[in-house]
Amino acid sequence: MSMTPMQRTLAALGHREPDRVPLFLLLTEHGARELGLSIEAYFSRAENVIEGQLRLHRKYRTDCLYAFYYAAIEVEAWGGSTLFIENGPPLCAGPVIRSPAQIDSLQPPAIAGAAGLGRVLDTIRGLKARVGDTVPIVGVAISPFSLPVMQMGFDRYLDLIFDQPARFERLMQANIEFTVEWANAQLAAGATAICYFDPVSSTTSIPRELYLSTGMDVARRVLPRIKGPTATHMASGRVMPILGDIADTGTAIVGVSALEDLAELKAAAHGRVALLGNLNGIEMRRWSAEQAEFAVRRAIAKAGRGGGFLLGENHGEVPYLVPDEVLLAISAAAERWGRYPLDWIEAWQKDNP
Amino acid sequence: MNDQVRAFRALLESLDRVGAENAISQALTAMTPIQVIDQIVVPALEEIGRAWEAGEVALSQVYMSGRICEALVEAVLPPSDPDRKHQPRSAIVTLSDFHMMGKRIVYSHMRASGFELFDYGRMDVDELVERVLADKIRVLMISVLMLPSALKVAEVCRRFKEAGVVVRVIVGGAPFLFDDKLWREVGADAMGRNAAEAVALVGGWMQEMEA
Structure with a gap:
């Protein structure tokens, strides 16, 4: 008998083999x-996103609903503005912290006062009313440690970390309160889990030694206060040298990059965290159906056995420019080749080492 | 990599600004400023760039290395120094995105390698094309983070062709790293997989164009 997406996902997260690899x-x-709307119009009403997510879930037979709008929506709560473009994610239109001195008096905004965050919560409530506990609803919170990239710009943020440790800590305190409140509001609205985006913690961005004293420290102050399971996502950054450290923060899932080998990551995860990934979302734009099928098979072959694996792309968001045909090909390949017990793997790997 | 370069790279990766200053001061007792740049600073930054690409060092180390070297080179080879590489005219820009980090790193690396160039900040296509034509730029470095921005490079290149000007375009940033065919698709002349590689490619072009 076929499992529901929730049953399938919970089995995989329990490091057991479900009926097929969750997509x-x-x-x-x-x-x-799907709704024939501009991106700006689409995100202006929760009803649009509820309907859009349900249609996408049916069309591509995915195993989750994604309540994420766009990253800049959190910075809107801090007084920032968003620039909508016609063919991609809305952009954070410039920093809200223009001088480090502003940090001294920075107060975290109330979730209830942010219109954009309110729409996300309405979306989660609407999705929950439609699917109950049959499909996981994924909420998103940007890590307090990564949020400053949008709040003040990456270069100025690195300058702050290295040159002004006291102000860095002050910023973390404000951001931590915001992130915890935001994540818990989504869980209270009906989200099943929170995707904790933390690309600055990736070893693509900072070395492990710095992660241990900054990003990991922040995660340890945040994740235990989030009243539900979390997935830590590095938005296509590398994680191999810190995978064990990330597991130590108590997260359940790690989103991994196409830049790293999925089999090596699976071995390093050692059953402590499940992996989400790692199809290349940028290349995906120009994949043929055959290339999509190959990429799906390769990922499943490397990481599917024994559960602990969710198949997805590697950035935490499929680019808008990826055509429907590619997504349908991925979906079909996941359906065909993701069925356990995955007894095709050994023969396939002989031909595709 | 010789011992001097290896030692300087280690100082940069550990963000030892004072140690790096001392190493350069020591080298200047036996070499000219441009020799120090070409034989120690640039090779060390190239090594760090390659190590980042391989996942062995982090972006924060690349960024801080560039900043440290930029300041060091500024001190020994000020913008007015005749050894500064001013020609052909070049510029760097972040196209459409608001993510300025990549441009900042490459700009630092360029200046740390002795180059002078225009920093256009963030621009959209119209403003960029207009500015490049007005400034008579011959080498343009474009940094992006987002895929839609990367695809806009195609329009920039098309507009240069329509205007009948020859501008060599080098691109860099995450979309190009994740899809190594993308730079050709958008009509760029090259891509830099890391900041130091971009500097090396532009340096080569400049020599060709001056010859």
Whole structure:
């Protein structure tokens, strides 16, 4: 008997083999295309996103609903503005912290006062009313440690970390309160889990030694206060040298990059965290159906055995420019080749070492 | 990599600004400023760039290395120094995105390698094309983070062709790293997989164009 997406996902997260590998295509702006709306119009009403997510879930037979709008929506709560473009994710239109001195008096904004965050919560409530406990609803909170990239710009943020440790800590305190409140509001609205985006903690961005005293320290102060399971996502950054450290923060899932080998990551995860990934979302734009099928088979062959694996792309959001045909090909390949016990793997790997 | 370069790279990766200053001061007792740049600073930054690409060092180390070297080179080879590489005219820009980090790193690396160039900040296509034509730029470095921005490079290149000007375009940033065919698709002349590689490619072009 076929499992529900929730049963399938919980089995995989319990490091058991479900009926098939869960498909976590994290789709956002594609909902606008389904509804024939511009991206800006689509995200202006929770009803649009509810309908868009449900259509995408049915069309691509995904195993989750994704309540994420766009990253800049959190910075809107801090007084920032968003620039909408026609074919991609809305952009954070400049920093809200223009001088480090502003940090001294920075107060975290109330979730209830932020219109954009309110729409996300309405979306989660609407999705929950439609699917109950049959499909996981994934909420998103940007890590307090990574949020400053949008709040003040990456270069100025690195300068702050290295040159002004006291102000860095002050910023973390404000951000931590915001992130915890935001994540818990989504869980209270009906989200099943929170995707904790933390690309600055990736070893693509900072070395492990710095992660241990900054990003990991922050995660340890945040994740235990979030009243539900979390997935830590590095938005296509590398994690191999810190995978064990990330597991130590108590997260359940790690989103991994196409830049790293999935089999090596699976071995390093050692059953402590499940992996989400790692299809290349940028290349995906120009994949043929055959290339999509090959990429799906390769990922499943490397990481599918024994559960602990959710198939998805590697950035935490499928680019809007990826055509529907590619997504349908991925979905079909996941359905065909993701069925356990995956007894095709050995023969396939002989031909595709 | 010789011992001097290896030692300087280690100082940069550990963000030892004072140690790096001392190493350069020591080298200047036996070499000219441009020799120090070409034989120690640039090779060390190239090594760090390659190590980042391989996942062995982090972006924060690349960024801080560039900043440290930029300041060091500024001190020994000020913008007015005749050894500064001013020609052909070049510029760097972040196209459409608001993510300025990549441009900042490459700009630092360029200046740390002795080059002078325009920093256009963030621009959209129209403004960029207009500015490049007005400034008579011959080498343009474009940094992006987002895929839609990367695809806009195609329009920039098309507009240069329509205007009948020859501008060599080098691109860099995450979309190009994740899809190594993308730079050709958008009509760029090259891509830099890391900051130091971009500097080396532009340096080669400049020599060709001056010859």
